[in-house]
Structures are given as structure tokens and as C-alpha cells.
Amino acid sequence: MAAKTLLLALLAMASSLAMASDPSPLQDFCVADKDSKVLVNGFVCKDPKVVKAEDFFFRGLDKAGDTGKKLGSNVTAVNVNKLAGLNTLGISMVRIDYAPRGLNPPTLTPRHGDPHRQLFVGFVTSNSDNGNRLFTKMLKKGDVFVFPQGLIHFQFNPGYTNTVAIGALSSQNPGTITIADAVFGSKPPISDEVLAKAFQRWQPKSSSSLLAMASSLAMASDPSPLQDFCVADKASKVRVNGFVCKDPTVVKAEDFFSTGLDKAGDTGKKLGSNVTAVNVNKIVGLNTLGISMVRIDYAPKGLNAPHTHPRATEILTVIEGQLFVGFVTSNSDNGNRLFTKMLKKGDVFVFPEGLIHFQFNPGHTNTVAIGALSSQNPGTITIANAVFGSKPPISDEVLAKAFQITRMAAKTLLLALLAVASSLAMASDPSPLQDFCVADKASKVLVNGFVCKDPKVVKAEDFFFRGLDKAGDTGKKLGSNVTAVNVNKLAGLNTLGISMVRIDYAPRGLNPPHTHPRATEILTVIEGQLFVGFVTSNSDNGNRLFTKMLKKGDVFVFPQGLIHFQFNPGYTNTVAIGALSSQNPGTITVADAVFGSKPPISDEVLAKAFQVDKKTIDWLQAQF
Ligand SMILES: *[C@@H]1O[C@H](CO)[C@@H](O)[C@H](O)[C@H]1NC(C)=O
Ligand SMILES: *[C@@H]1O[C@H](CO)[C@@H](O)[C@H](O)[C@H]1NC(C)=O
Ligand SMILES: *[C@@H]1O[C@H](CO)[C@@H](O)[C@H](O)[C@H]1NC(C)=O
Numbered sequence: 001m002a003a004k005t006l007l008l009a010l011l012a013m014a015s016s017l018a019m020a021s022d023p024s025p026l027q028d029f030c031v032a033d034k035d036s037k038v039l040v041n042g043f044v045c046k047d048p049k050v051v052k053a054e055d056f057f058f059r060g061l062d063k064a065g066d067t068g069k070k071l072g073s074n075v076t077a078v079n080v081n082k083l084a085g086l087n088t089l090g091i092s093m094v095r096i097d098y099a100p101r102g103l104n105p106p107t108l109t110p111r112h113g114d115p116h117r118q119l120f121v122g123f124v125t126s127n128s129d130n131g132n133r134l135f136t137k138m139l140k141k142g143d144v145f146v147f148p149q150g151l152i153h154f155q156f157n158p159g160y161t162n163t164v165a166i167g168a169l170s171s172q173n174p175g176t177i178t179i180a181d182a183v184f185g186s187k188p189p190i191s192d193e194v195l196a197k198a199f200q201r202w203q204p205k206s207s208s209s210l211l212a213m214a215s216s217l218a219m220a221s222d223p224s225p226l227q228d229f230c231v232a233d234k235a236s237k238v239r240v241n242g243f244v245c246k247d248p249t250v251v252k253a254e255d256f257f258s259t260g261l262d263k264a265g266d267t268g269k270k271l272g273s274n275v276t277a278v279n280v281n282k283i284v285g286l287n288t289l290g291i292s293m294v295r296i297d298y299a300p301k302g303l304n305a306p307h308t309h310p311r312a313t314e315i316l317t318v319i320e321g322q323l324f325v326g327f328v329t330s331n332s333d334n335g336n337r338l339f340t341k342m343l344k345k346g347d348v349f350v351f352p353e354g355l356i357h358f359q360f361n362p363g364h365t366n367t368v369a370i371g372a373l374s375s376q377n378p379g380t381i382t383i384a385n386a387v388f389g390s391k392p393p394i395s396d397e398v399l400a401k402a403f404q405i406t407r408m409a410a411k412t413l414l415l416a417l418l419a420v421a422s423s424l425a426m427a428s429d430p431s432p433l434q435d436f437c438v439a440d441k442a443s444k445v446l447v448n449g450f451v452c453k454d455p456k457v458v459k460a461e462d463f464f465f466r467g468l469d470k471a472g473d474t475g476k477k478l479g480s481n482v483t484a485v486n487v488n489k490l491a492g493l494n495t496l497g498i499s500m501v502r503i504d505y506a507p508r509g510l511n512p513p514h515t516h517p518r519a520t521e522i523l524t525v526i527e528g529q530l531f532v533g534f535v536t537s538n539s540d541n542g543n544r545l546f547t548k549m550l551k552k553g554d555v556f557v558f559p560q561g562l563i564h565f566q567f568n569p570g571y572t573n574t575v576a577i578g579a580l581s582s583q584n585p586g587t588i589t590v591a592d593a594v595f596g597s598k599p600p601i602s603d604e605v606l607a608k609a610f611q612v613d614k615k616t617i618d619w620l621q622a623q624f
Pocket of ligand 1: 069073074075
């Protein structure tokens with residue numbers, strides 16, 4: 001009898017399964033075109049020329065959902081259906097309201113009202129993990145909990161007051177499978193006989209059989225290609241992530257071919273370098289294949305100025321002459337370390353994804369290099385162009401604050417920086433290959449991410465973090481403070497491709513222009529107001545700036561790898577909660593990485609990049 005009651009209770013639990021993972025973006029963004037009749041994986045893309053800041057924006061997450069229905073909970077989802085800019089970016093957000101004794105699905109961070117408001121949460125592992133173990137935890141305000149991809153989970157408000165939670169999911173459209181509905185409410189129904197048989201073992205035992213039966217599939221998805229090839233059909237008017245495929249029967253060898261990489265580019269322009277790119281725009285056969293090639297020519301003293309590729313790692317070999325190369329690590333790696341190397345003919349060097357890098361020919365003869373990039377359309381973000389040359393420009397106030405100089409100096413620097421060529425190459429996290437892989441920080445073995453703890457000793461605490469209700473100290477110079485809950489603070493995030501931040505902004509506080517080399521960010525304002533913006537890569541009609549003034553309950557997306565900022569223009573504190581599509585998104589603060597690396601990037605490289613004299617560069621470096 002008790003089992004029966006428990007069965008009904010469990011069936012009533014709304015559990016959800018999110019399987020496989022989203023594809024990686026193949027361009028800066030691909031805003032969903034809901035009007036299109038064409039069906040693709042996700043949505044086809046709107047014409048980028050008509051994309052507006054509103055496409056990355058949603059208003060109303062401050063409003064409680066109606067919890068009057070029988071389960072006493074209500075999920076307000078901000079997915080690609082409500083926020084078209086999320087298409088291809090692999091992330092979304094939810095607000096969940098729980099009435100007293102209210103029960104329901106996904107995610108994190110209870111907040112609001114008195115500190116006694118609480119939430120009882122749990123998830124069940126798959127059949128493979130020693131048979132469907134249940135992990136539970138009682139959460140209070142400021143606590144964070146992770147539900148690994150695809151596992152059945154629930155949340156329950158055991159208290160006498162309402163509870164509110166904000167969650168983020170690592171898919172633009174995570175989907176939800178409510179077990180009870182799926183098993184007992186399918187159309188047409190699963191036959192009585194099947195169900196009777198399926199559940200026979202269950203009644204006298206525990207909940208595990210039912211959960212096992214309905215348990216989840218957490219699997220990795222194949223990267224890019226889903227067929228031998230998908231030659232880009234440039235004639236098609238349909239916009240998708242990348243390009244639609246040509247009819248394979250008319251595909252020819254020429255589609256995989258381009259000529260002329262033996263020809264030097266003209267290095268006569270001011271920086272003395274020229275990049276000839278062979279990407280999907282030149283070889284249509286590269287579509288969906290995740291690779292492209294470049295030839296770079298450098299005149300004597302020629303510079304390929306600091307830049308990043310938002311969607312690629314680069315590997316490069318010197319064919320003629322010599323080349324001084326370098327890249328700067330993200331803020332988290334002991335603060336923007338500079339790695340440099342003098343290359344000669346035949347040498348090969350790698351620029352890791354998303355990191356700012358440059359090449360300089362210190363010799364008296366021409367240099368030629370051939371590089372390959374791990375994207376069909378890696379994109380390039382020239383730091384100075386993106387930061388100081390966006391259209392329309394980022395406000396003087398934001399730039400002056402970010403670079404800690406006067407507005408006048410910002411304007412001068414702006415002109416100088418327009419010349420800097422910087423690039424960022426970004427990747428996304430690999431998909432999980434098991435239910436979870438809790439980071440074993442004690443292990444000496446170094447892998448991509450962390451090695452996994454023995455699952456037998458994994459505890460609910462491994463998926464848990466406490467304290468996101470506490471404001472960070474905004475007293476430092478920029479007036480903002482980011483509290484990040486990434487894999488370093490929450491070991492259970494390892495391999496799951498998601499993390500969370502709380503950002504506090506004092507009045508006039510700035511989170512200065514930065515990028516996350518491995519993640520898209522989705523953010524909602526909890527208190528106060530926020531002026532936000534991001535700048536597209538060089539390829540998108542030249543560094544367009546998208547801005548929006550956000551108020552409480554608004555949601556905004558910053559596409560993967562793009563330079564973005566947030567500024568509190570008000571006279572009161574602002575608080576935002578964000579989620580990022582990586583367990584360790586990394587942050588590259590543009591000003592710090594360029595002017596404050598250790599050791600510093602040479603005067604000569606920076607002076608040339610910014611087209612100013614070395615004294616100015618020395619002065620700038622002294623500011624960081
Ligand atoms: C959730 O709340 C919204 C807004 O109050 C309401 O329109 C909707 O019907 C509710 N959904 C459920 C399942 O109760
Ligand atoms: C690079 O070289 C090509 C071919 O000589 C030329 O058309 C192009 O304008 C050059 N680009 C730059 C930025 O100098
Ligand atoms: C952010 O706030 C925390 C907690 O108040 C503080 O320890 C930390 O130093 C602050 N960080 C910055 C960069 O101000």
C-alpha cells in the first residue's frame with residue numbers, strides 16, 4: 001500500500017531527460033527564423049542584416065508562474081522558442097516557482113524572500129551505475145545544484161512558503177520527458193500488458209525499478225558531419241547553421257578544390273601582413289567538416305596583430321623566413337601568461353582555441369606561413385577593431401572605465417587601437433560519455449578537464465555549492481564582482497558543459513569587455529538595471545555592436561566567443577545570475593590580456609599593432 005502511494009507520488013514527479021547535445025555554432029550567431037517553412041536541426045537563421053539586440057533578449061523572468069495546478073509548481077522556460085537568438089548556442093534558462101509542498105522539474109539556485117525557503121532535490125543514475133542510485137539534497141537560498149545530462153531528477157518544496165529557483169540548461173531546447181506522462185499517457189497508449197509486465201517487480205520493492213525503466217540516456221552526440229559530406233549550396237536562400245547541402249548527385253571534385261595558395265598576398269598595407277583564407281566561402285565542400293586553411297604573408301617587420309578566432313584552434317608552419325609568435329592565456333591561468341617562440345622554416349606552432357595571439361616577422365626578408373583552423377568558418381576578432389571600432393561605438397564611459405583612462409584618452413586610444421589585429425579561437429566542451437564524472441582534484445593524472453572520482457564514493461555534495469546568495473565585494477576599481485561556480489568550485493560539473501555565475505555591480509560598476517573562450521553566456525537581472533552589449537567578429541560587416549538596457553527579469557544572450565560587457569548605469573546595486581555553456585568557460589579581459597600579460601608583449605609588436613609610439617605602449621602597460 002505504501003509502495004503504491006510512493007509509486008503514485010513518484011509518477012507524479014515531473015522528471016526530465018535531456019539527451020545528446022547541441023551542435024556547435026558555425027558562425028557568430030544564427031538567430032532562429034520562426035517564419036521559415038524549412039525544417040532543419042533547430043531553426044534556420046534570420047538574415048544577419050536584420051538581426052537586432054531584441055533577438056537576444058527576453059523580458060519577464062521576474063514574474064511568478066501560477067502554481068495553482070495540481071503539482072503546485074510552474075516552470076517558465078526561456079528557450080529558443082521564446083528567445084530566437086539562442087538558436088545553435090546550446091544553452092537556455094528557466095524560472096521555477098514552487099508552492100508549499102509543490103513538486104516539479106529542472107534546476108538551480110533557490111533565491112528570494114526569507115532564508116528558510118528551501119527545496120528538496122534529487123536525481124537517479126542510469127542502469128549502468130550500480131543500478132539507479134538516488135542522490136538527494138536539501139537546498140536553501142544561494143545553494144546551487146547540478147542535474148547531470150539526461151538523468152531523471154525532481155525538486156520538491158517541503159516548506160510552508162513559496163520557493164523560487166533560476167536554472168540554466170545546456171541546450172537551446174532541452175526538451176522535457178515527464179516520466180508519468182510518457183509511460184502512462186502516451187498516444188496511442190502503451191498496452192496494458194506491457195505496462196503490467198514492466199511494473200510487476202516494482203510494487204513490493206523500492207522506487208528503483210520504475211526509475212530504472214524510465215531512466216535516461218546520457219550520450220554524446222557526433223560532432224559536425226552527419227553524412228560523408230554536405231557541400232554548401234550557396235544558391236539556396238535557406239539560412240541554417242553553416243549552409244544547406246547541395247544535392248549529392250551533382251557534387252563534383254571542384255567543390256572540394258581551390259587554387260592560388262602559392263600566390264603571395266599584398267603586404268603593402270600599414271601592418272605589413274596579409275591573410276589569404278581558404279574557408280567554406282572559398283571551398284564549398286568544407287561545409288560541416290570543421291576545418292579550413294590560411295596562407296599568411298609577412299613583409300619585413302610585418303605584423304599579424306593580436307586577434308582571436310571565435311570558433312577555432314590554429315596550427316601553423318613556416319614555409320619561408322622566420323616568425324616571432326605568441327599567445328596569452330586567459331585570466332584564470334595565473335593571470336594572462338604570454339607564451340612566445342621564434343620560428344624558422346619547417347617549425348610548427350599551435351594557438352589554442354580562443355586565446356589572443358599574434359605573429360611578427362622580425363627579419364629583413366619576407367616570411368610565408370601556412371596555417372589550418374579547426375572550423376569551416378573560424379571567424380576573426382581583431383581586438384582593437386572590435387573594442388574601439390564597433391558600429392555603433394561602445395560608449396566612452398564604458399571604455400574609459402575598462403581601460404582605466406580618461407574619456408579623452410579613451411578616444412585617442414580608440415583611434416590607435418583600431419589598427420590592432422587580434423583573434424580569438426573558441427571551442428565548446430566535449431559531451432559526457434557517462435552519467436557523470438565528478439572531478440577528482442586529488443589525482444595527479446592530467447586530462448581534458450579532470451579525471452573522474454570513483455563513482456562509488458560520489459556523494460550529493462559533489463553536485464552542490466553553497467553561497468550564491470552572498471554579494472561579491474564591488475569595492476575594487478571597476479565596481480563589479482563575478483562569483484563563478486565552475487568545475488573548480490563544484491566538482492560534479494566535470495564533463496557536463498555548464499557553469500553558473502553571480503555578478504554584482506555597484507552604481508556605475510562595469511564588467512569590462514571580455515570573452516569566454518569556451519562558452520555562450522545567458523544572463524538574467526535579479527535586482528537593479530544593466531546596460532549590456534556584444535560586438536560581432538570582423539566577418540559580420542565589421543564588428544557590429546548590439547546593446548540593450550535590461551531591467552529586473554530581463555534575459556540576454558552573449559554568443560560564444562564574442563567580446564561583451566555589462567555596465568550598471570543606475571544609482572543602486574545590480575545583481576545578475578548568468579549561466580555559461582562550459583564547465584570552465586575561461587575569461588579573457590581584453591585590456592588585461594593585451595597590456596598586462598606576463599611577461600609583457602613586446603613594445604614593438606604593440607606599437608605596430610596600435611599604430612602608436614613605444615612610449616604610449618609603455619604607459620598603457622603600466623596601467624595594468
Ligand atoms: C504557469 O503560469 C503561467 C502564468 O501564470 C500560466 O499561464 C500557466 O498556465 C501555468 N502553467 C501551469 C502548468 O500551471
Ligand atoms: C591581401 O592581398 C590581396 C591580394 O594581393 C589583396 O587583394 C588584398 O587587398 C590584401 N589585403 C590586405 C588587408 O592588405
Ligand atoms: C569579489 O568578492 C569577494 C567576496 O567579497 C572578494 O573576496 C574578492 O576579492 C572580490 N574580487 C574582486 C576582483 O574584487
